[in-house]
Amino acid sequence: MRASRSFRRAQSTVIGYGPIMAETGDPEPRPLVWTGTSLRLLDQTALPAALVHLEVDDPDELVAAIRRLAVRGAPALGVAGAFGVALALRRAERDGWEPGRLDAALGRLRGARPTALALAAGVDAAAACIPDGLAAVLAVAERLAAEDEAANRAIGRHGADGVLARTTRRPLRVLTHCNTGSLATAGWGTALGVIRELHARGAVEVVHVDETRPLLQGSRLTAWELARAGIDCRIQADGAAAGAILRGLVDVALVGADRIAANGDVANKVGTVGIALACAYADIPFVVAASRSTIDPDTPAGADIPIEERDGAEVLALAGHPIAPPGVRGFNPAFDVTPAHLVTLLVTEDGIVT
Numbered sequence: 371m372r373a374s375r376s377f378r379r380a381q382s383t384v385i386g387y388g389p390i391m392a393e394t395g396d397p398e399p400r401p402l403v404w405t406g407t408s409l410r411l412l413d414q415t416a417l418p419a420a421l422v423h424l425e426v427d428d429p430d431e432l433v434a435a436i437r438r439l440a441v442r443g444a445p446a447l448g449v450a451g452a453f454g455v456a457l458a459l460r461r462a463e464r465d466g467w468e469p470g471r472l473d474a475a476l477g478r479l480r481g482a483r484p485t486a487l488a489l490a491a492g493v494d495a496a497a498a499c500i501p502d503g504l505a506a507v508l509a510v511a512e513r514l515a516a517e518d519e520a521a522n523r524a525i526g527r528h529g530a531d532g533v534l535a536r537t538t539r540r541p542l543r544v545l546t547h548c549n550t551g552s553l554a555t556a557g558w559g560t561a562l563g564v565i566r567e568l569h570a571r572g573a574v575e576v577v578h579v580d581e582t583r584p585l586l587q588g589s590r591l592t593a594w595e596l597a598r599a600g601i602d603c604r605i606q607a608d609g610a611a612a613g614a615i616l617r618g619l620v621d622v623a624l625v626g627a628d629r630i631a632a633n634g635d636v637a638n639k640v641g642t643v644g645i646a647l648a649c650a651y652a653d654i655p656f657v658v659a660a661s662r663s664t665i666d667p668d669t670p671a672g673a674d675i676p677i678e679e680r681d682g683a684e685v686l687a688l689a690g691h692p693i694a695p696p697g698v699r700g701f702n703p704a705f706d707v708t709p710a711h712l713v714t715l716l717v718t719e720d721g722i723v724t
């Protein structure tokens with residue numbers, strides 16, 4: 371890819387885990403870092419094989435990176451959206467954009483992934499400070515990042531308490547879906563943060579990691595984070611989840627959320643509702659870990675949550691290789707909705723919500 375002016379690709383390719391930790395000096399590489407003039411993204415589409423950083427200084431390049439999931443995960447998108455407002459304001463001031471052009475850029479950023487409430491919320495929070503200048507916008511983005519990591523630590527503690535109070539087997543066999551760790555947030559993670567806390571308390575035997583088709587956030591990202599944290603895991607096909615639960619191989623399922631409706635219905639990565647149904651049938655806890663900012667009082671119920679429909683081509687390929695006959699269409703909803711009555715435990719930084 372020829373790097374355009376605003377989309378420079380700084381690449382350091384390493385294989386495995388150790389070199390990455392040595393490479394960054396950070397036990398948990400952050401999905402994004404503000405450099406002072408640009409947003410440095412860890413390109414999650416290249417993980418786990420390569421550590422690739424993208425230097426983005428244009429809001430529309432950030433929209434493109436969000437849409438192809440180079441940066442992803444509701445909380446991380448909220449922070450990225452807020453920094454995206456700073457990128458847009460820098461551009462507007464430097465290039466003398468008329469107000470309509472800035473508003474249009476913010477609209478594209480806000481709508482880049484419609485299900486994740488945090489993205490729009492992060493853009494709105496930062497945009498509200500545009501009249502106070504760039505420093506104020508950046509301060510909002512930095513605050514959102516700091517608040518998110520602190521919230522995740524609290525979610526981890528409350529979630530571990532809640533899980534241990536509702537399970538008897540020790541140590542636990544946990545199932546998780548998609549990626550809800552440091553890569554999906556400003557640090558530590560939501561459901562993966564609970565798993566980290568349970569592991570710190572010696573309460574995790576193994577984590578069943580759904581690969582999470584079609585983009586494989588589980589096998590590529592969650593397994594990568596767990597391996598780096600020294601937490602034993604086994605990657606499984608998404609289709610193995612219900613059978614593992616019904617065979618009694620799983621003690622608790624822990625997932626994140628992209629948006630929670632006012633009635634408690636939960637939008638999360640596609641495949642989540644099947645796990646919830648299996649947990650209900652097997653009578654094991656189905657636990658949702660999310661920051662309070664994921665709860666949307668303005669969305670009455672799950673049916674009102676916009677579900678992102680992605681290009682069907684993502685389903686028709688695996689790691690870029692075709693796995694379907696030519697001419698067949700793909701159906702590719704990125705999320706599904708779990709009815710509130712199937713959620714055993716909803717945990718936020720405030721504690722057990724339900």
Ligand SMILES: CSC[C@H]1O[C@H](OP(=O)(O)O)[C@H](O)[C@@H]1O
Nearest residue numbers: 442443444548550554626627639
């Ligand atoms: C910390 S919750 C992250 C949430 O976002 C993921 O979706 P995507 O990978 O498409 O951004 C998934 O739904 C996770 O539960």
